[in-house]
Amino acid sequence: MKKGRFTIVVADYHRKYADGMARAAHQVLQGHRVEEVRVPGAFEVPLAVKRALRKKPDAVLALGLVWQGETPHAGLILKAATDALMWMMLRSDTPVLHHLVGVKTEAQARARCLGRLNRGREAAEAALRMWKRKEGGRRGR
Numbered sequence: 001m002k003k004g005r006f007t008i009v010v011a012d013y014h015r016k017y018a019d020g021m022a023r024a025a026h027q028v029l030q031g032h033r034v035e036e037v038r039v040p041g042a043f044e045v046p047l048a049v050k051r052a053l054r055k056k057p058d059a060v061l062a063l064g065l066v067w068q069g070e071t072p073h074a075g076l077i078l079k080a081a082t083d084a085l086m087w088m089m090l091r092s093d094t095p096v097l098h099h100l101v102g103v104k105t106e107a108q109a110r111a112r113c114l115g116r117l118n119r120g121r122e123a124a125e126a127a128l129r130m131w132k133r134k135e136g137g138r139r140g141r
Helices: 015-028 042-053 073-092 106-113 119-139
Strands: 005-011 033-039 059-067 096-103
Touching: 005 015, 005 042, 005 119, 015 033, 015 059, 015 106, 015 119, 033 042, 042 059, 042 073, 042 096, 059 073, 059 106, 059 119, 073 096, 096 106, 096 119, 106 119
Parallel strands: 005 033, 005 059, 059 096
Antiparallel strands: none
8 A cells, every 4th residue: 555645744832732633643644654843833834834845745734723812913823824824735736734723712722632623633634535535546547
């Protein structure tokens, strides 16, 4: 079986939650070639994704948690990262799975990063689906 090449970029400012998402992504991608890159926070994720794309992976997963407080800062960070990730995905024609999660409560953070709604797992499952679709297209040519 052919193995996919994936890069997981993790914003580890909120390490407990970042680790939960990364761990879940690694479990889903077990058996494939996976490189993990850690960055300080969500704002640094796009630069790490840009660098990862130079290595031509089959997909890049962008994982992290942003607490939404009373100021607009979190929204600005998420919007800037979202725009940059979309632009890079379209330009590179490589899937970039955006799972920088904005939360307001501890319960939301636990559910989305450590629990049944784990966004790391979801990102990895989506990356595999995109890879399989691409590989299926190559075989059909």
